[in-house]
Amino acid sequence: MPLLSWCNRDADLTRAALAPYRLLEPVAEMSYGEPDSPNMLIEGDNLDALKALLPYYAGQVKCIFIDPPYNTKSAFERYDDNLEHSKWLSMIYPRLELLRELMSQEGSIWITIDDNEAHYLKVICDEIFGRKNFIAEIIWQKRTSRENRAAVGSSHDTMLVYAKMEASKWKKYRNLLPPNDKGYGNPDKDPRGPWRSIPFSAQGFRPNQMYPIVSDSGETHLPPKGRCWGALESEFNRYRAENRVYFPKNGKGKPRLKRFPWEDEGLVPMTLWHAIDAGTTEEAKKEILALFQDVEAFDTPKPERLLRQVLEVASKPGDLVLDSFLGSGTTAAVAHKMKRNWIGIEMSDNARLFCSPRLRQVVNGEQGGISEVIGWNGGGGYRYYKLGVPVFDDTGHIREGISFEQLAAHVWFAETGTARSSSAEKSPFLGKHHGTSYYLLFNGILGDLTATGGNVLTKRILKALTKTEGPTVIYGEACAISSELLLESKITFRQTPYDIKAR
Structure with a gap:
């Protein structure tokens, strides 16, 4: 690449x-x-x-x-x-x-960007997020008036879209846009209201979906080349009885199926976002x-x-x-x-x-922008x-005043690359990740008021810790347990602050 x-x-x-x-x-x-x-x-x-x-x-x-x-x-x-x-x-x-x-x-x-840096930004994003994770380059029509000051007037900005996963997998996580009234009409005054038409044909060849269809004007229609009808003949007849079939061009066009707004699940996002919508x-x-x-x-x-x-x-x-x-x-x-x-x-x-x-103003219920359309009336905060x-001073030591919760969040992230829950229990046991248990001895978390505050791993402290299965990593100020016992207990000791590695 x-x-x-x-x-x-x-x-x-x-x-x-x-x-x-x-x-x-x-x-x-x-x-x-x-x-x-x-x-x-x-x-x-x-x-x-x-x-x-x-x-x-x-x-x-x-x-x-x-x-x-x-x-x-x-x-x-x-x-x-x-x-x-x-x-x-x-x-x-x-x-x-x-x-x-x-x-x-x-x-x-x-990421919105104009054409000064868009192409360079695309190369950087391919490197950081991965080319397979590229979703789309969306063109947003940022102005409708003509720009006469430039050699070629700029009327759009670009939005580069990337996912954390591959684009083909992200598709099932993205949402469809809400249906709108574009393309809907009611030329035959259908009592069910406005509708739009979709082709009554499907890709491929299915022998039981290759029947002739005769329109109300007497025109005979066969499926387009390389396609078949979208349903069995019995189902087509049901659609016709329900007034769901539409023949454009005064009956000379191939049959289409009526679709009403409540039947539309949503619209697939496109790469061109017009000003009228955005x-x-x-x-x-x-x-x-x-x-x-x-x-x-x-x-x-x-x-x-x-x-x-x-x-x-x-x-x-x-x-x-x-x-x-x-x-x-x-x-x-x-x-x-x-x-x-x-x-x-x-x-x-x-x-x-x-x-x-x-x-x-938003919290108070301001009515600008999209407020009226979505029914916003205020709330929250x-x-x-x-x-x-910084958590660590210039010499790499833990800065005075840092709380157990603050250091625990950094230790957990340094080890696992994941965020520590804000509702996590205040305990030396930080949690288990991929089978390994993590502990932190800091700020007298065990209630020890001695000089070292229970921050030194001793046999007494080890007995006080919550027992878990599998390998264990314990952070502390120092370790007073022999390397043989650590090995036997599947414990890795890491000294604070020196072994807290930034990711």
Whole structure:
């Protein structure tokens, strides 16, 4: 597979791994609505924020939508979008690596981009997510008016879509789009209401489905070449008796079957998303101006209808949605209205000045965007966070003040690559993964108030630990048990903090 090369590529390949694990510090006065809401608005650099989320949310995000800076050399007020090409690639690569780790097995990532970086981004995404996991390149019609300032006016943006699994397998996890009234009519005034017609033929050859059909006008029809009729003759006669058969072209066309809206399961998503369905940039600007009348709109905001269509395909109510370039807050706003759980990450001023006020209005039931169409009337809430200090200091030691739960999450993630449940019991026994049991001795978890606080593995401590079958890994400050006994007991001892390896 071809790989993209740029200045500092080798260093960029390790940036995600070298980024420190930081704490996420809740800011009570900036949080809003239900105090136990799972929704998170994080203020800070998204590379550090994504790394901070890994121990808690690895493998749990169903849908990621990001709208990164496009590297257009335009004067963006709120983003440094005037990045030279290599710097843009250096910025996006490590963030995509972390985003992939956060995706659930059935999850997908949707990335909007214009034609300045789209082709380079495709090569990078093939490398990180895998070419077999490429779902589609979606063309979104972002404007309907003609752009006369350019040699060729740009009227679309691209959305690259990748899954965590191979595209052929992801198909059964994606959703169909809700049926709409396009293509429905009622030329024969059918009392059942509007209908659309579908061909009454099927691929292949079945001898018992090759009968002649005579229309009401006397025309005789046989199946198209290489096809047969879509049902047995007896079933066709039943359809005809139920007024379900339609002959176009005044009876001269081949038979078609009536299909009513309630019979449609949904529509397969297409790669061309028209403005009439997914909105435009101009529509998005109006949505923002309606919320912030005294503020100049973002240059390339995304309309709520675009995000609604993404989330309809890629998620269900209760699923977790993530946007690490939250911008004006559209992804979180739409996810909230559609009853998804969400995590949004945004830089300092944007998070406080735009995202948080907008989301407060959403919680209060604002009626812009998609609210009226989906019947949104408010509710829920979100918790506001800032990035705190790294878990480990510059010398690699565990920073003072780190709680057992915080270190346990990091140990569990370092060993298993999965997130530790926030409702996990506070116990030295962290859990079992692929047959191996994991324990952590830290902060006097066993109630030992001695100098070492029960953080040293001794025979007494070993007896106090929950017994499990199979191999065992125990993290602690030191070990006072002989190597022979460890081997006999199938125990691997790992010393904190030195043996806590970052993934």
